[in-house]
Amino acid sequence: MERVVGTVVRGLRGPIIHDGNDIVKIVVDTVLNAAEVEKYSIEDRDIISITESIVARAQGNYATVDQIATDIASKFGDDTIGVVFPILSRNRFSTCLRGISKGAKKVVLMLSYPSDEVGNHLVEIDELDDKGVNPWTDVLSEQEFRSHFGYKKHTFTGIDYIEHYKSIVEEYGVECEVIFSNNAKSILDYTKTVLNCDIHTRFRTKKILKAHGAKKVYSLDEILTESVDGSGFNETYGLLGSNKATDNSVKLFPRNSQQIVDNIQKGIKEATGKTIEVMVYGDGAFKDPVGKIWELADPVVSPAYTPGLDGVPSEVKLKYLADNNFSDLQGEDLHSAISDFIKNKNADLVGTNETQGTTPRQLTDLVGSLSDLTSGSGDKGTPFVYIQGYFDNFTE
Numbered sequence: 049m050e051r052v053v054g055t056v057v058r059g060l061r062g063p064i065i066h067d068g069n070d071i072v073k074i075v076v077d078t079v080l081n082a083a084e085v086e087k088y089s090i091e092d093r094d095i096i097s098i099t100e101s102i103v104a105r106a107q108g109n110y111a112t113v114d115q116i117a118t119d120i121a122s123k124f125g126d127d128t129i130g131v132v133f134p135i136l137s138r139n140r141f142s143t144c145l146r147g148i149s150k151g152a153k154k155v156v157l158m159l160s161y162p163s164d165e166v167g168n169h170l171v172e173i174d175e176l177d178d179k180g181v182n183p184w185t186d187v188l189s190e191q192e193f194r195s196h197f198g199y200k201k202h203t204f205t206g207i208d209y210i211e212h213y214k215s216i217v218e219e220y221g222v223e224c225e226v227i228f229s230n231n232a233k234s235i236l237d238y239t240k241t242v243l244n245c246d247i248h249t250r251f252r253t254k255k256i257l258k259a260h261g262a263k264k265v266y267s268l269d270e271i272l273t274e275s276v277d278g279s280g281f282n283e284t285y286g287l288l289g290s291n292k293a294t295d296n297s298v299k300l301f302p303r304n305s306q307q308i309v310d311n312i313q314k315g316i317k318e319a320t321g322k323t324i325e326v327m328v329y330g331d332g333a334f335k336d337p338v339g340k341i342w343e344l345a346d347p348v349v350s351p352a353y354t355p356g357l358d359g360v361p362s363e364v365k366l367k368y369l370a371d372n373n374f375s376d377l378q379g380e381d382l383h384s385a386i387s388d389f390i391k392n393k394n395a396d397l398v399g400t401n402e403t404q405g406t407t408p409r410q411l412t413d414l415v416g417s418l419s420d421l422t423s424g425s426g427d428k429g430t431p432f433v434y435i436q437g438y439f440d441n442f443t444e
Contacts, residue, residue: 059430116147305352332417
């Protein structure tokens with residue numbers, strides 16, 4: 049009988065993960081148990097995706113505010129630190145800012161506006177137009193920003209992030225000046241020592257700063273790249289991808305994830321004879337239409353994945369074929385014509401009319417977004433996502 053269901057996505061429940069747990073065994077056991085209980089078979093090219101959070105938890109990859117402060121002090125000394133382009137997030141940045149502040153003597157906090165890099169808004173862009181403020185050229189002091197726009201609270205969190213971040217810095221007895229600019233060079237009028245905290249634009253920001261006279265520049269991916277006083281660390285991403293664990297500690301992005309996904313793939317193969325794909329995922333990449341927030345606060349969607357998830361989909365648009373190539377056909381004739389076209393499609397479809405609208409993003413980004421939406425960020429308790437039929441097409 050012909051299959052009538054395509055991709056199936058299941059959020060799998062497993063145990064609460066703690067430091068030192070064997071994450072490979074837990075994932076393999078969870079996948080096998082779910083298949084037995086729910087009565088489905090494990091097949092080649094199924095996908096198991098695992099949240100980065102539980103991998104880091106099993107690794108015990110944590111750092112305290114004091115450990116962050118020690119690294120900051122060792123890199124910046126007594127210099128005034130320009131902290132530029134942080135995202136507006138209690139979960140992602142507030143605890144990091146505590147560590148930065150505790151290791152600093154003075155902080156100049158430069159916020160981008162009207163929103164941060166991932167879409168958290170300080171002010172609506174229409175209000176800039178109403179006030180005659182140009183976000184690409186105008187550098188505003190805190191007083192100027194307040195006089196134009198008053199005191200704004202985030203749509204979802206109800207937090208005034210200007211006040212929140214400033215209060216964190218001052219809590220440690222550190223002087224804090226807040227400015228607003230979208231030009232990295234603006235900070236150099238205040239200090240030549242900079243910590244750039246942007247995520248996906250960090251390399252460009254650092255390049256601009258160094259080209260225009262910065263004396264000392266680090267980015268968040270260079271903080272805690274090795275253990276400090278016994279802390280966790282991430283040699284590639286540092287503090288990027290970290291989340292608040294407690295008011296005084298963060299959970300870092302996981303380390304050595306490639307070995308983990310490879311071993312999970314191996315474990316499933318030994319148990320079932322099937323070769324499934326495995327990936328670790330963080331934030332997906334999708335935009336909320338109300339809050340205008342892009343979810344991608346991690347440096348990458350997937351820090352590790354098995355080879356079958358490399359590359360991009362090679363797909364054609366069914367509706368294009370039906371409306372154009374085979375517009376004169378209906379019913380079984382149309383079904384057969386489209387099936388034959390798909391079976392005989394070229395390996396390289398870049399630029400062809402038949403691919404318009406297929407959005408050929410990286411497979412790991414697509415699967416990561418699917419997984420992130422499935423597992424959610426709250427209390428669903430499904431940090432493992434099992435996906436079947438993802439690589440199928442109309443002919444299978």
